[in-house]
Amino acid sequence: MHPVVQFRLPLACPARIRLLLALLVFGNVWLTAVGQGCLRSPCGVGAMCQETAGGRPVCSCPAGYSGNPLVQCRRAECLDHSECRGDQACRNGNCVNPCAGVCGINANCEVRNHVPVCSCPRGRTGDPFSSCRLQDPEELCRPSPCGSNTKCDVINGVPTCSCLPGYIGSPLSGCRHECESDVECSSNQHCSQFKCVNGCNQCGKGATCARVTNHRAVCECPKGYIGSPFSECRPECFGDRDCPAGRPACIYGICKNPCEGACGVNADCNLRGLTPVCSCPRDMTGDPFISCRPFTKEDLCSPNPCGTNAVCTPGYDRSNQERPVCTCPAGYTGNALTSCVRGECQNDGECSDHKACIAYQCVDPCIGQCGVGAQCQAKRHLAVCTCPAGTQGDALVSCRTARNYPVARYNKKRNAVP
Numbered sequence: 001m002h003p004v005v006q007f008r009l010p011l012a013c014p015a016r017i018r019l020l021l022a023l024l025v026f027g028n029v030w031l032t033a034v035g036q037g038c039l040r041s042p043c044g045v046g047a048m049c050q051e052t053a054g055g056r057p058v059c060s061c062p063a064g065y066s067g068n069p070l071v072q073c074r075r076a077e078c079l080d081h082s083e084c085r086g087d088q089a090c091r092n093g094n095c096v097n098p099c100a101g102v103c104g105i106n107a108n109c110e111v112r113n114h115v116p117v118c119s120c121p122r123g124r125t126g127d128p129f130s131s132c133r134l135q136d137p138e139e140l141c142r143p144s145p146c147g148s149n150t151k152c153d154v155i156n157g158v159p160t161c162s163c164l165p166g167y168i169g170s171p172l173s174g175c176r177h178e179c180e181s182d183v184e185c186s187s188n189q190h191c192s193q194f195k196c197v198n199g200c201n202q203c204g205k206g207a208t209c210a211r212v213t214n215h216r217a218v219c220e221c222p223k224g225y226i227g228s229p230f231s232e233c234r235p236e237c238f239g240d241r242d243c244p245a246g247r248p249a250c251i252y253g254i255c256k257n258p259c260e261g262a263c264g265v266n267a268d269c270n271l272r273g274l275t276p277v278c279s280c281p282r283d284m285t286g287d288p289f290i291s292c293r294p295f296t297k298e299d300l301c302s303p304n305p306c307g308t309n310a311v312c313t314p315g316y317d318r319s320n321q322e323r324p325v326c327t328c329p330a331g332y333t334g335n336a337l338t339s340c341v342r343g344e345c346q347n348d349g350e351c352s353d354h355k356a357c358i359a360y361q362c363v364d365p366c367i368g369q370c371g372v373g374a375q376c377q378a379k380r381h382l383a384v385c386t387c388p389a390g391t392q393g394d395a396l397v398s399c400r401t402a403r404n405y406p407v408a409r410y411n412k413k414r415n416a417v418p
Contacts, residue, residue, distance in 0.1 A: 046073035066093035081114035089114045106132040122157045147174030166194060182215040190215040206233035224254030240274065249274045266292040300324040309340035333360050348381040356381040373399035 038049040043059035047069035050058045061073035076093030078084050084095035088111070091098075099109035103118035107128040110117045120132035125139065141152035146161035150171040153160050161171035169175040177194035179185050185196035189212075192201070199212030203219035207229035210218040219229035224236045235253025237243050243255035248271075251258075259269035263278035267288040270277050280292035285299050301312035306326035315325035328340035343360020345351050351362035355378065358365070366376035370385035374395040377384045387399035 043069055044071040044073065084114065086113060087111040089116075102129075104128055104130040104132065146171050149175040185215065187214060188212040190217075202230065204229055204231040204233065264288055264290040264292065295322075297322065306336055307334070307338040307340060309334075309342075310336040331360060351381065353380055354378040356383075369396075371395055371397040371399060 037051050037055040038057045041049065042057050043049040044067075046061070046065060046067075047059045048062055050060070052058060059069040061067055061069045064076055064079065065073040066076040067073045078090035078093060078095050081088075081090045084090050087097070088095040089098035098111055098114065098116040102116045103109040104127060106121070106124060107118050108121050110119070118128035120126055120128050123135055124132040125135040126132045137154040137157065140154050140157075140159040144150075144152040144161075145159055146152045147170065149164050149167045149169075150161050151164060153162070163169060163171050163175035166177065167175035168178045179191035179194060179196050182190045185191050188199050189196040190199050190202065191197075199215055199217045200209035200219075202217040203209045204227075206221070206225060206227070207219045208222055210220055212218070221227055221229050221233035225233040226236060227233045237250035237253060237255050240248060240250045243250050247255040247257050249256055249258045258271060258274055258276045262276035263269045264287060266284060266286075267278050267280055270279075278288035280286055280288045283295060284292040285295050286292040297314040300314045300322060301324050304310075304312045305324050306312045309329065309332055310326045311329050312324050312326055315323055317323045326336035328334055328336050331343055331346055332340040333343050334340045344362050345357040345360055348357045351357050354364070355362040356365035365378050365381060365383040366385075369383040370376040371394060373387065373391060373393070374385045375388050377386075385395035387393055387395045390402050391399040392402040393399045
């Protein structure tokens, strides 16, 4: 709002001049002539008129309005910055860009919370309120913005600080050695060449690190190795000739008995040269590479030592030693140690009338059944033995020349199965 100030016109002036409002502007101060007071409405549209002592009219815009109170007062766009966008500022009741004409040549202007902020763009330097000029990249590191024991490099137009090799810390404030003594490292590390390194690095070539205590490593040579664990551990042997009799084999640099751990539980191990040979003791059975156990009767037939189709049962030999017994099952014939085959017949009914089922084969029933000199005829699977005419005797035993004795006649059936 613009303040209004009155001034007095001489009474000698013509009435028409006294009625005129003489508008004089001194900055933001509005002046009106004194004459008729507020009766003639000397103020503009929307303005307020107030008379002071002596009848002097004073024109002003009401709160929230702006403009020339002698001409017209309009509602203001803003009263303060908070009524404008963040990239605008409230000036004379209007929201305007505060960057207009504020920054220097080649400078950038950014509005932050209604306030213009001037800066030189990347690659330029100078006073952003007057002028920004092209920048020599090396100028960014002269003088160096970095701390001690650092180096400054210009990367993408930006000075970048980094610690020198072997130093740690903040490159902006200063870098230092990682350590000067062991106490500056964790308990499982030690200080070597100003660096905290694994404490086990104190062990020698080929050694093992058992543990690290108070920055000191406990180093050991592996089993079968000799030497100093802090300098070098070397193999116990390089060939079999380097090993003693009890451990005759050089295995991966260690003298060992090849039988160690080669065989199963309860198994025997014997060396043939340097090759371990595993076997179960005589009174035991099993897999000698896994486990040996005492024999049982069932073991005599497992695995089955008999031939094809043969049956194995535990038995005894002539010396009363337990042995497997192989037999062909009913209906089978053959050598039970090699193979059993199914027989030709199971009974006489499966053979022709003149043959009998003997040992599961259809054969002539007369074979070997009659006596000396007797005759045999096969009938209905039976051997019929008779002494020939002119002879006499027992046809199953012997027939001889007849001496008027009756002739004996026999029907003999051979056993179907021996």
